[in-house]
Amino acid sequence: MAIKKINTKKLLKDNTMLIALIAVMALFQILIISADKGSLLAPANISNLINQNAYVVILAVGMLLCILTGGNIDLSVGSTVCLVGAVAGVLTVKLGLNIYLTIAICILLGIGLGAWQGYFIAYMRIPAFIVTLSGMLLFRGLANVILNGMTISPFPSNYLRLFTSYLPGSDASDAFKLIFTMTIGIVACIFLIYSTLRGRSNKVSKGYDVDPMNFTLMKIALLSAVILWFASLLGRHKGLPVVLIWLSVIVAIYSYFTSKTTYGRHFYAMGGNEKAAVLSGIDTNKILFSAYTNMGFLSAIAALVCVARFNSATPSAGNAYELDAIGACFVGGASAYGGTGTIAGSIIGAILMGVLNNGMSILGIDANWQKAVKGLVLLAAVLFDVMSKKKQSAK
Amino acid sequence: MASNILEMKNITKLFPGVKALDNVNLQVKEGEIHAVVGENGAGKSTLMNVLSGVYPHGSFTGDIIYKGEQCKFEHIHDSETKGIVIIHQELALVPLLTIGENMFLGNEQGSTFNINWDDTFSKANKYLKLVGLKEDSRIFIKELGVGKQQLVEIAKALTKDVKLLILDEPTASLNEQDSKNLLNLLLQFKKEGMTSIIISHKLNEIAYVADSVTVIRDGSTITTMTKEEGFDENKIIAAMVGRDLSNRFPPRTPKIGKTIFEVKNWTVSHPTYSDMLVCDDVSFKVNRGEIVGISGLMGAGRTELAMSIFGHTYGTFKGGHSYINGEEVVMNTPKQAIEHKLSYVTEDRKGNGLVLDNTIRENTTLSQLTRISKGITIDPDLEIKFAKKYIEEMHTKCSSEEQKVSTLSGGNQQKVLLGKCLFTEPDILFLDEPTRGIDVGAKYEIYTLMNEMVEKEKAVVMISSELPELLGMCDRIYVMNEGKFVGELSKEEATQERIMSMIVKNDAEV
Known part of the structure; x- marks a missing residue:
């Protein structure tokens, strides 16, 4: 067994985006407080941030898998969200179908739409840009045909409860809400401590290199503090948003998939060098197909979340969502040529873009300026990626 | 004048x-x-x-x-x-x-x-x-x-x-x-x-x-x-x-066993021009413990032959049979070829072999992730262990197994590629120009690894444009020209002059 040295430079480099996020949040916090407009980190605003950006997180996770395969993007996700939402509206509101059956049908529809595009991209090798541009028009058109240009609402309350309610429920006392979220926070901390220490001792027993103990403890302490603070913020507003549970499940599954499984590794290999991946026995067509099918699946989930949040299915739903998702991935460090990028990075990218939106809105900055700023941030993030690559290869 | x-x-x-x-x-x-x-x-x-x-x-x-x-x-x-x-x-x-x-x-x-x-x-x-x-x-x-x-x-x-x-x-x-x-x-x-x-x-x-x-x-x-x-x-x-062959090759006493791999009437056409045959009715065999060379000029069809055998990864397969230990096998994808214990070390390590942006660790295990996984979950510790093992065996010069392959020298990249192919534990190893663009020391180490392979009763097929290397390493040499095998020479028969004249004299007559 050997103790690894802590390389501060590498540590900072690996967490650049996280540091950028914290810096941006700090900046907005200072600006907002000095303008006397409340606080970015007010409990109500945190809750708001989560609800506003849930769909971006879900879509960014799927988009990352597409981008990993070689910088392929999916332009159709916004239209898929609209179409699936429209179908959900028709089934529950107009036909009064059971909501669980509706959800199942909607998810199958999303998978079907994804598979339709995946087939042409993977097996016909039509560029993803073109196939999904076609999907963008096709699905949006079909959604408007289904909705007949009208908005469908309201959704049944038991449906809304699945995605927009808070735990432990609105009738609980404020004290109980806080106790509830803190308990969950403590459970999460215990799990974190247990799994980190167990993983470490496992490595030690097998004789592998590990981080120094005090570094590990510091990391645990820092993360636990963040979790508990976050739990207290939620507890002081309405409680734990249900949608956060869904998000956590999705992020956990996909983080595990991309970083720990053989299939996840195949995505990275394909994006890094497709020919080498083929000669290593990887079926790259299958990888590409599954990336887009999965994107359809996650678009459907995002659609279900969105119709619940707005309590309506509208013809303009999901407009420009694809750009939010693509932007989040690139800001979060995914390479525009594929092969690199992490789920965690995309989530950080999504939060960063969300904080920019939210912070500027609180400051009362004009919506058009908000767009302009986001555009520049996206360019800056990708420029940063390209520059750091150049520096590396120059070494 | x-x-x-x-x-x-x-x-x-x-x-x-x-x-x-x-x-x-x-x-x-x-x-x-x-x-x-x-x-x-x-x-x-x-x-x-x-x-x-x-x-x-x-x-x-x-x-x-x-x-x-x-x-x-x-x-x-x-x-x-x-x-x-x-x-x-x-x-x-x-x-x-x-x-x-x-x-x-x-x-x-x-x-x-x-x-x-x-x-x-x-x-x-x-x-x-x-x-x-x-x-x-x-x-x-x-x-x-x-x-x-x-x-x-x-x-x-x-x-x-x-x-x-x-x-x-x-x-x-x-x-x-x-x-x-x-x-x-x-x-x-x-x-x-x-x-x-x-x-x-x-x-x-x-x-x-x-x-x-x-x-x-x-x-x-x-x-x-x-x-x-x-x-x-x-x-x-x-x-x-004409150049002298000094001690550039590690010595080996051949112990040649039974035929392990055989190809009969292998025919492949060009991927876009279907009437152009890049491999035309090629038959050859390799025995256990034997290093077989394939000589020929660039464009003779050697790489195409190897890639086609390795799961039809080049051109359109037109016909032919392959046998392992006398039994016919069908390998339609690289995955099947790997499962049949074949491995192919490409001549184009940057283009076809390595994922340059990934680490040595990730490249080493890519061809056979199942070997370091439980179900679909990769065991990261086991992966590091294997990556280290191959770095050691190959004498790869690097800072750690987490170093990106793109930052390695050509010779060390070649060693990572070789390690990647050996990680699948092949019985039949195809090496395509394994020493191109690397220095003499690294060449010697790669020759040594080839000798170690055949000492374990495995077989090596080496494609090379360097005649001295083929003569120094191989027990038998096939000569390929314009998609056909035009000659076969044993170690004793083979000289640079004979191989070169087989190649040039078989070229299209004017």
């Missing part, structure tokens, strides 16, 4: 770590056809690139004297204005433009903002007639066969008022008839006073057109022979290959 139109004196060109040209001298007389011959990698193309200004003045040492004056070409354009035009081995035509557009590409007729298309096409037609093409210059390049495309290249050179035409293996991809037409055209131009330099492997063609021959080997000029003295093919071959 005619005067020299061109003299290249003491040309030395260094690439990082390699001396590509070492005091090369070349004299070309006005109005002759001068052939330059040598093995792959001898430095012929480098020399021509120096001459034409692809490598600018100052990036090499030595003098170029053309028509009595010293030349300092900074750019390929500078040599073209003097009438020196080079036609590269790979055609540089744009398939989706017309013949005329291609011929005047970069030299457009009319003014910058107003191309005169009538002039373009009528001039193009005139030059096409000179090279014996009847096609109209308004048709697209992609509609022409390779032979005619080569003629268009020559016509393009004529539009530049060429005085000295350099052709780099002009007939490499042509059939007999097209080759003959092209060579006759050169003879006709010679009568009109043009000088040509032709790089070729085909000695019969050289005997047909050339007035003198310069042999280059390992970056040095060996000899120049003239037609008056008479060419002797054997003399040329001896000059091409």
Whole structure:
């Protein structure tokens, strides 16, 4: 067994985006407080941030898998969200179908739409840009045909409860809400401590290199503090948003998939060098197909979340969502040529873009300026990626 | 005796770590056809690139004297204005433009903002007639066969008022008839006073057109022979290959066992031209404990054969059977090939072999992730253990298994690639140019690993363009040319001269 040295430079480099996020949040916090407009980190605003950006997180996770395969993007996700939402509206509101059956049908529809595009991209090798541009028009058109240009609402309350309610429920006392979220926070901390220490001792027993103990403890302490603070913020507003549970499940599954499984590794290999991946026995067509099918699946989930949040299915739903998702991935460090990028990075990218939106809105900055700023941030993030690559290869 | 139109004196060109040209001298007389011959990698193309200004003045040492004056070409354009035009081995035509557009590409007729298309096409037609093409210059390049495309290249050179035409293996991809037409055209131009330099492997063609021959080997000029003295093919071959074999190969006592892998009547066609066979009815076998070499020139179909056997990864499979331990096996994908314990180390480690942006660890395990996984979950600790194991076995020089492959030297990248292939625990290992572009020390280590493989009763098939390497390492050598196996030599029978003459004598007769 050997103790690894802590390389501060590498540590900072690996967490650049996280540091950028914290810096941006700090900046907005200072600006907002000095303008006397409340606080970015007010409990109500945190809750708001989560609800506003849930769909971006879900879509960014799927988009990352597409981008990993070689910088392929999916332009159709916004239209898929609209179409699936429209179908959900028709089934529950107009036909009064059971909501669980509706959800199942909607998810199958999303998978079907994804598979339709995946087939042409993977097996016909039509560029993803073109196939999904076609999907963008096709699905949006079909959604408007289904909705007949009208908005469908309201959704049944038991449906809304699945995605927009808070735990432990609105009738609980404020004290109980806080106790509830803190308990969950403590459970999460215990799990974190247990799994980190167990993983470490496992490595030690097998004789592998590990981080120094005090570094590990510091990391645990820092993360636990963040979790508990976050739990207290939620507890002081309405409680734990249900949608956060869904998000956590999705992020956990996909983080595990991309970083720990053989299939996840195949995505990275394909994006890094497709020919080498083929000669290593990887079926790259299958990888590409599954990336887009999965994107359809996650678009459907995002659609279900969105119709619940707005309590309506509208013809303009999901407009420009694809750009939010693509932007989040690139800001979060995914390479525009594929092969690199992490789920965690995309989530950080999504939060960063969300904080920019939210912070500027609180400051009362004009919506058009908000767009302009986001555009520049996206360019800056990708420029940063390209520059750091150049520096590396120059070494 | 005619005067020299061109003299290249003491040309030395260094690439990082390699001396590509070492005091090369070349004299070309006005109005002759001068052939330059040598093995792959001898430095012929480098020399021509120096001459034409692809490598600018100052990036090499030595003098170029053309028509009595010293030349300092900074750019390929500078040599073209003097009438020196080079036609590269790979055609540089744009398939989706017309013949005329291609011929005047970069030299457009009319003014910058107003191309005169009538002039373009009528001039193009005139030059096409000179090279014996009847096609109209308004048709697209992609509609022409390779032979005619080569003629268009020559016509393009004529539009530049060429005085000295350099052709780099002009007939490499042509059939007999097209080759003959092209060579006759050169003879006709010679009568009109043009000088040509032709790089070729085909000695019969050289005997047909050339007035003198310069042999280059390992970056040095060996000899120049003239037609008056008479060419002797054997003399040329001896000059091409002659170098001594010192202790560059680790010793091994062969223990050859039963046949482990056999291929019968393997036939593969080109991926886009289905009537072009890149492997034509190839049969061979490898025994346990044996290193078998496949020799041949570039483009002979060796890589294509290996890739096709390795899960049909090249071209369209037309027929053939493969047997492992006497039992027929079908391998339609690389995955199946890996499962049957085959492994293929590609010649193009950056393009086809490694994911450069990933770490040594990730590259090592990529071909067989199941070996370090429980179900679909990768065990990261086990992965690191294996990555370290192969770094150690290969003597890869790196900071850790987390170093990105792109930051390694060529020799160390090759070791990572080899480790990646050995990680799948192959019984039959195909090595395609395993020592290309790496230094002598790393070569020796790779040879040692090959010996270790066969000592464990496994089999190695080595494709190489370096004859000494094949002779030093292999128990048996197959000679491949134009998609066919044209000979088989045992270690005792094989000499550089015999292999080279099998290759050059089997080339298309003129």
